[in-house]
Amino acid sequence: MKKILPRDRLSQAGPPSPVVLATCVDRDGNPNIITLGMFMNVSIDPPMVCIGVAPERYSHDLIKEQGEFAVNVPTTEIIDEMHRCGITSGRDGDKFVSTGLTPIPAQRIRSPLIKECYGHLECRVVQAHICGDHTLFVGEVVAASVDEEVLENGRLVLTKAKPVIQKNWSYHTVKLP
């Protein structure tokens, strides 16, 4: 039976989403990490992705002002650290320090990457749109890197990578049907 949902429950009819950790920097190069449930690819050539960030989040103005961010893809092995990045603010301190996650240099942007994540998309902001209570940042992917161990014939194997999928911030991973 189909059940009609009230306005505050509409999202229960939608699909789950991947969880990503976006990294960014302030003017002085101090890094931050933000846990995001809003990510999608939007263009293949040129490669472009979208993320949704609420204006009140500390990372919002960093991304807007510095015009760049990296998308780091966590695995189930760092669910605790990933979760902590989502419930604390970069205003209160360096999340690399508080979580123990390891910053490594990116190829083409100033924002550091998170070593413990399996994949990294380095992005320059090319569009920003206000969509309701979030800002939609569109980034062109200017470089990318990935853990060799999760590739087979140059293609990502999800069951090796163990990405995190969420709905209502209940964390899952993937399996073959």
Add this chain to the structure above:
Amino acid sequence: MKKILPRDRLSQAGPPSPVVLATCVDRDGNPNIITLGMFMNVSIDPPMVCIGVAPERYSHDLIKEQGEFAVNVPTTEIIDEMHRCGITSGRDGDKFVSTGLTPIPAQRIRSPLIKECYGHLECRVVQAHICGDHTLFVGEVVAASVDEEVLENGRLVLTKAKPVIQKNWSYHTVKLP
């Protein structure tokens, strides 16, 4: 070891995405179905979602001209039908007929919903942005419905819903870590 990816392989460093079936109609109410790997939530209040559709797809102009679409969330039980909707064009015939999927009326829009999907988001287009080789349609969710069987205490339970997650169009579903 981190491996630097060439430009045509950048997406292998990214997360997987949910697969959704968007439905839309032409001026006369004839329906179409398009399989999409580009979907995300972008606003909680008002509820808004994004989809990415390539301009050459038959559904692109239908969504643009009629200003509406529905997002239907398939389960692993209809992977074959879902896949077929992605490799055929609505220009060549009615995909509800060719796949056997069942159209049911929406509450607030003209586009039909797909009965075999577990969830349905009825959307009115509020923004459209050209992002590289796709158009990003932003839709306000004006109504939603879901199969009662996949809810527990009003919340979606992913392991009951069995949504489809893909990378390189290899289909997976979810499990607890």
